[in-house]
Amino acid sequence: MEPFFVFFLLPVLFGVVAELIWRDTRHASLAAGIASTLLVYVALELRDPEGTWNGLATLLIAPLVIAFSLTAVMICYGRVNHRKHRPNGT
Numbered sequence: 001m002e003p004f005f006v007f008f009l010l011p012v013l014f015g016v017v018a019e020l021i022w023r024d025t026r027h028a029s030l031a032a033g034i035a036s037t038l039l040v041y042v043a044l045e046l047r048d049p050e051g052t053w054n055g056l057a058t059l060l061i062a063p064l065v066i067a068f069s070l071t072a073v074m075i076c077y078g079r080v081n082h083r084k085h086r087p088n089g090t
Contacts, residue, residue, distance in 0.1 A: 002047075006040070007040070007064065007065055007068075008068055010036075010039055011036040011066070011068040012069065012071075012072040013072075014035045014039070014069050015032040015036075015069040015072025015073040015076070016073075016076055018031040018032040019032075019073045019076035019077055025074070028073045029074075032070060032072070032073050033069060033070060035069070036062070036066050036068070036069040037058065037062045037065065039065070040061050040062055044057055
């Protein structure tokens with residue numbers, strides 16, 4: 001249950017909170033991505049004090065966690081299905 005909490009629920013929560021605080025997609029995405037990566041690093045350090053997992057493990061798992069947090073930011077912002085502009089102006 002703890003991996004589900006650390007790798008899915010908290011990054012989504014970070015994304016939602018970042019969007020509510022900054023109300024800007026660029027700043028909220030940056031904050032959510034950094035916070036989610038730090039969350040994974042801290043969780044691995046706390047759960048593995050012997051050091052069998054290291055910073056490389058954080059880099060390997062971080063893209064999944066960042067994707068969850070950025071998806072939450074985009075869903076909160078409401079820009080997941082935005083219109084595409086046509087090049088001819090119609």
